[in-house]
Amino acid sequence: MKKVATRTDNHLVHSFADLWSLKQQSETTVISKARGVHVYDASGKQFLDGIGGLWCVNVGHGRDEIIDAIASQMRELDYYSTFYNLTHPLASELSAKIASLAPKNLNHVYFANSGSVANDSAVRILHAYFNRLGKPQKKKILSRIGAYHGSTHLAIAMTTPAYREGWDSAEELVHHLVCPNAYREAKGMNDVEFLDYLAEDMKNSIETIGAENIACFIAEPIMGAGGVIVPPAGYHRRMQDICQEYEIKTISDEVVTAFGRLGHMFSSQDMFGIEPDMITTAKGLTSGYQPMSATIISDEIYEVISAEGTMFMHGMTYSGHPACAAAALANIAIMENESIPQRVRTSGKTFENGLRGLESLDIVGQVRGSHFMMGIEFVRNKETRDVFDDEIKIGNRVAQAAQSRGLIVRPLGNMAVMSPPLILTDEQIEEMVTILRNSISEVIEGLKKNGDL
Numbered sequence: 001m002k003k004v005a006t007r008t009d010n011h012l013v014h015s016f017a018d019l020w021s022l023k024q025q026s027e028t029t030v031i032s033k034a035r036g037v038h039v040y041d042a043s044g045k046q047f048l049d050g051i052g053g054l055w056c057v058n059v060g061h062g063r064d065e066i067i068d069a070i071a072s073q074m075r076e077l078d079y080y081s082t083f084y085n086l087t088h089p090l091a092s093e094l095s096a097k098i099a100s101l102a103p104k105n106l107n108h109v110y111f112a113n114s115g116s117v118a119n120d121s122a123v124r125i126l127h128a129y130f131n132r133l134g135k136p137q138k139k140k141i142l143s144r145i146g147a148y149h150g151s152t153h154l155a156i157a158m159t160t161p162a163y164r165e166g167w168d169s170a171e172e173l174v175h176h177l178v179c180p181n182a183y184r185e186a187k188g189m190n191d192v193e194f195l196d197y198l199a200e201d202m203k204n205s206i207e208t209i210g211a212e213n214i215a216c217f218i219a220e221p222i223m224g225a226g227g228v229i230v231p232p233a234g235y236h237r238r239m240q241d242i243c244q245e246y247e248i249k250t251i252s253d254e255v256v257t258a259f260g261r262l263g264h265m266f267s268s269q270d271m272f273g274i275e276p277d278m279i280t281t282a283k284g285l286t287s288g289y290q291p292m293s294a295t296i297i298s299d300e301i302y303e304v305i306s307a308e309g310t311m312f313m314h315g316m317t318y319s320g321h322p323a324c325a326a327a328a329l330a331n332i333a334i335m336e337n338e339s340i341p342q343r344v345r346t347s348g349k350t351f352e353n354g355l356r357g358l359e360s361l362d363i364v365g366q367v368r369g370s371h372f373m374m375g376i377e378f379v380r381n382k383e384t385r386d387v388f389d390d391e392i393k394i395g396n397r398v399a400q401a402a403q404s405r406g407l408i409v410r411p412l413g414n415m416a417v418m419s420p421p422l423i424l425t426d427e428q429i430e431e432m433v434t435i436l437r438n439s440i441s442e443v444i445e446g447l448k449k450n451g452d453l
């Protein structure tokens with residue numbers, strides 16, 4: 001990808017970046033245009049967007065229906081708040097639409113503008129809920145090693161510790177359970193034994209911390225940024241049953257997994273058979289056209305937090321912003337009109353199967369994920385599953401090789417991760433798989449030449 005000079009100093013602070021390295025460079029990578037499943041750099045070079053922006057551009061780039069809906073909403077009402085008893089038509093309409101798509105116990109929606117804040121809001125609401133039930137000590141949160149829940153002070157505490165090295169967080173509130181990654185953690189156990197082991201870990205943790213001190217368990221149906229980890233079959237149901245036994249609320253973090261990525265509007269119930277007490281979502285809600293997230297709350301929790309004599313002491317200026325609500329409604333209409341989740345059940349499987357074919361390559365330890373949420377883990381030795389040294393930067397190497405062939409994938413340590421727009425055709429799927437095969441083969445050759453393999 002061509003790099004172009006875009007600045008004379010360091011005014012823009014990049015996210016999750018090596019700021020020191022950026023200071024030494026006079027260039028950044030600039031994506032300046034996007035259409036459908038493609039993006040273009042500043043020189044006009046075209047790339048297949050293998051990561052859907054950042055796991056978010058579900059209906060593809062440049063959809064006029066969404067852009068027009070935002071523009072016409074802006075002309076009618078640019079902004080009004082949802083504070084006090086105020087609202088505007090689209091905030092109300094969107095909350096009703098989301099309630100109609102979510103599992104049937106989840107009928108109340110609090111809007112914010114990022115997945116991080118959706119998760120913060122979920123926990124704040126649960127803390128208030130338990131305060132009102134006279135259980136103010138129920139504050140702790142169970143999360144998992146490998147989780148990613150965002151990067152505010154609280155959300156990053158719920159995230160796996162590797163994401164906050166050297167930075168502070170509300171870690172005293174969080175206990176991390178074992179990661180349900182069978183490839184790395186099962187160590188010879190079969191799926192049933194591994195599931196028992198994970199359930200034991202949760203039970204032991206609850207007994208040690210004390211259920212009277214635990215508010216909730218938060219989990220992504222499939223972990224994304226932690227390495228696209230699909231838990232063993234029955235995991236979410238088992239975990240929810242344990243939580244219910246101990247009066248611990250469950251938050252399903254569907255920031256990535258909702259709005260078609262796994263072939264359903266929400267995956268918690270439709271794919272994993274659970275009815276969480278809350279679902280948080282963002283990304284695919286607007287396909288990234290506007291920043292918006294939703295914390296979807298059960299009737300039971302809502303009854304408590306809206307009881308007589310209570311106040312909802314939580315609010316954000318842009319909660320339910322008209323432009324975001326317009327984008328979300330237009331985006332959902334596209335998904336429904338074009339049956340995108342239904343189509344993903346076929347095309348996502350084609351993608352999944354195509355990528356699984358790469359497991360024959362020398363350094364591909366495991367291809368995992370589901371539908372349009374996939375990752376490839378690279379290993380030095382497929383038998384022992386030994387990893388490459390960090391300085392080999394194996395994920396980066398594959399991502400660079402793919403980029404030079406016109407495909408953007410996300411390097412993630414010893415992995416390459418894919419979350420493309422959900423409208424990929426079979427030909428584009430084939431193109432992606434071929435580029436990845438050629439890129440990984442080129443990296444293998446280089447490693448062999450240098451004696452690194």
Ligand SMILES: Cc1ncc(COP(=O)(O)O)c(C=O)c1O
Nearest residue numbers: 114115116148149150220224255
């Ligand atoms: C599962 C999950 N939860 C929460 C977040 C945080 O969302 P945001 O970056 O919008 O704050 C992310 C972001 O990638 C995510 O993948």
